[in-house]
Amino acid sequence: MEPLRVFSDHVEILDQRQLPQAVRYFNAHRASDVVEAIRTLAVRGAPAIGIAGLYGLWLEARYLAEAGESGFMDKLLVAAQQLRHVRPTAVNLSWAIDRALGRLTPGPADEVVTRLRDMADTLRQEEEERNARMAQLGAQLLPNRDSRVLTHCNTGSLATVGVGTALGVIREGYRQGRVAMVWVDETRPLLQGSRLTAWELLQDQIPATLITDSMAAGLMQQGQVDAVFVGADRIALNGDTANKVGTYGLAVLAQYHRIPFYVVAPVSTIDEHIASGQDIPIEERQADEVRLIRGVPIAPEGMAVKNPAFDVTPYALISAIITDRGVVYPPFDQKLRQLLEEDRHA
Numbered sequence: 001m002e003p004l005r006v007f008s009d010h011v012e013i014l015d016q017r018q019l020p021q022a023v024r025y026f027n028a029h030r031a032s033d034v035v036e037a038i039r040t041l042a043v044r045g046a047p048a049i050g051i052a053g054l055y056g057l058w059l060e061a062r063y064l065a066e067a068g069e070s071g072f073m074d075k076l077l078v079a080a081q082q083l084r085h086v087r088p089t090a091v092n093l094s095w096a097i098d099r100a101l102g103r104l105t106p107g108p109a110d111e112v113v114t115r116l117r118d119m120a121d122t123l124r125q126e127e128e129e130r131n132a133r134m135a136q137l138g139a140q141l142l143p144n145r146d147s148r149v150l151t152h153c154n155t156g157s158l159a160t161v162g163v164g165t166a167l168g169v170i171r172e173g174y175r176q177g178r179v180a181m182v183w184v185d186e187t188r189p190l191l192q193g194s195r196l197t198a199w200e201l202l203q204d205q206i207p208a209t210l211i212t213d214s215m216a217a218g219l220m221q222q223g224q225v226d227a228v229f230v231g232a233d234r235i236a237l238n239g240d241t242a243n244k245v246g247t248y249g250l251a252v253l254a255q256y257h258r259i260p261f262y263v264v265a266p267v268s269t270i271d272e273h274i275a276s277g278q279d280i281p282i283e284e285r286q287a288d289e290v291r292l293i294r295g296v297p298i299a300p301e302g303m304a305v306k307n308p309a310f311d312v313t314p315y316a317l318i319s320a321i322i323t324d325r326g327v328v329y330p331p332f333d334q335k336l337r338q339l340l341e342e343d344r345h346a
């Protein structure tokens with residue numbers, strides 16, 4: 001299932017808020033449509049919002065070029081700023097927009113439109129290939145026997161544009177006979193695990209069992225989890241990793257129970273400007289996401305709420321980071337810098 005379908009004059013976005021009940025795409029014609037889709041999580045997942053953001057910039061360039069208004073470049077830059085700030089934690093979004101702007105050379109509007117479309121298509125293909133490489137590398141870390149792996153949030157095709165990051169490893173591991181079963185954390189508050197990951201695994205007929213987030217500890221204590229695989233929204237240079245809220249708790253549990261804890265992320269998720277997790281901005285979302293489940297109140301009206309969408313797992317709790325340029329083991333610092341360097345020159 002593709003999160004985005006791209007046409008010559010618009011982009012169709014799969015409305016992930018409606019999954020698994022309904023599979024519906026809606027049309028985006030301008031950057032503002034994409035900003036709204038990213039803000040409301042119609043499209044979500046670090047790599048997917050980077051790609052969506054870049055297509056949003058292309059759509060805006062198309063619109064401005066056709067409208068023939070003055071100040072084409074200035075208006076495009078305003079749209080770029082709106083896109084790059086809409087979700088602050090996943091670095092892929094600002095990275096994709098900044099990289100595209102840095103590669104744009106001044107020229108006629110039509111040329112800018114074509115160039116942005118090319119860059120968005122290229123990024124999409126690059127991310128797909130990165131997923132495939134991570135899946136191969138990560139599957140080798142699973143013992144060559146039937147593993148029971150636990151995952152959090154959704155890191156599959158819906159969050160990327162290929163087989164996925166952590167879910168890509170799980171898919172490949174299953175294909176190779178190394179994964180017997182997947183424990184799927186429901187992932188409160190927005191239920192990306194139960195709505196999206198469970199749905200993807202069922203479609204692939206990979207044996208999976210849904211649990212509420214609070215059940216992971218007991219299962220680990222009973223020896224029913226062999227490894228944990230999660231994705232990432234931003235990785236600092238020291239290896240500290242921001243991912244969906246609840247990931248840090250799983251990492252603490254995994255260390256206590258001596259279970260390997262793996263982060264799977266493309267090099268585009270490593271932030272070369274951030275030394276440690278302390279500097280990663282954490283998105284705080286609306287209180288009603290916690291007070292309500294799909295519009296139904298589950299708490300007294302007006303109840304005070306804290307709703308950080310992500311938390312940071314310190315590098316010391318991570319067994320390895322699986323990137324498209326190789327698997328890195330602690331200490332991460334030098335190796336992550338080296339991967340970024342290699343990626344820049346590729």
Ligand code: MRU
Binds near residue numbers: 245309
């Ligand atoms: O708020 P979301 O649904 O965008 O959060 C997604 C995650 O936290 C994923 O684990 C992360 O983006 C890695 S996806 C390949």
